[in-house]
Amino acid sequence: MIRDIRLYGDPVLRRAVKPISDISEQVVRLAEDMAETMFARGGIGLAAPQVGESVSLAVVDLSLRGNHGRTLILVNPKVLGQEGEWVYEEGCLSIPEVRADVVRPQKIVVRFLDIDGNSHEIEVEGMLARVILHEVDHLDGVLFVDHLPFLKRQLLKPKLLRIAKGDISLKDDRPL
Ligand code: NI
Numbered sequence: 479m480i481r482d483i484r485l486y487g488d489p490v491l492r493r494a495v496k497p498i499s500d501i502s503e504q505v506v507r508l509a510e511d512m513a514e515t516m517f518a519r520g521g522i523g524l525a526a527p528q529v530g531e532s533v534s535l536a537v538v539d540l541s542l543r544g545n546h547g548r549t550l551i552l553v554n555p556k557v558l559g560q561e562g563e564w565v566y567e568e569g570c571l572s573i574p575e576v577r578a579d580v581v582r583p584q585k586i587v588v589r590f591l592d593i594d595g596n597s598h599e600i601e602v603e604g605m606l607a608r609v610i611l612h613e614v615d616h617l618d619g620v621l622f623v624d625h626l627p628f629l630k631r632q633l634l635k636p637k638l639l640r641i642a643k644g645d646i647s648l649k650d651d652r653p654l
Pocket residue numbers: 569570571572612616654
């Protein structure tokens with residue numbers, strides 16, 4: 479089921495999530511819904527708060543083509559280490575029509591449970607690392623615009639206020 483995406487200004491996006499203690503049928507269904515919603519909206523990552531659920535769950539798929547076989551489902555992800563930095567332009571399904579360069583680590587080590595409850599600790603770099611960091615931020619109530627320099631944030635403020643007021647709706651422009 480495709481779910482509504484919560485937009486900038488919705489308090490659920492600022493709430494820190496609860497860890498998932500039991501991967502119940504409900505959690506599995508939520509992960510499926512999130513993947514479906516991400517593909518429908520042309521995203522490459524989606525975190526549970528973006529569909530209004532304050533739990534530690536994110537989906538990532540860089541293929542953009544609904545390749546479910548490659549969809550990474552992250553339960554309770556935790557970034558254990560990071561290295562290097564690089565700049566790349568990001569967007570977010572919850573912040574339509576806003577894109578900006580964000581500095582992120584180049585390489586990370588992340589630990590998470592898969593949907594079957596198996597624990598993984600993997601080292602990833604580049605775009606995959608970036609998307610995972612962007613989604614883990616969501617789980618902490620952090621949005622990519624929070625990483626921008628003060629002046630850039632000030633410049634974006636009117637647009638962010640318009641999104642919060644509901645004047646700008648969701649479009650598919652290859653967001654994270
Ligand atoms: Ni996002």
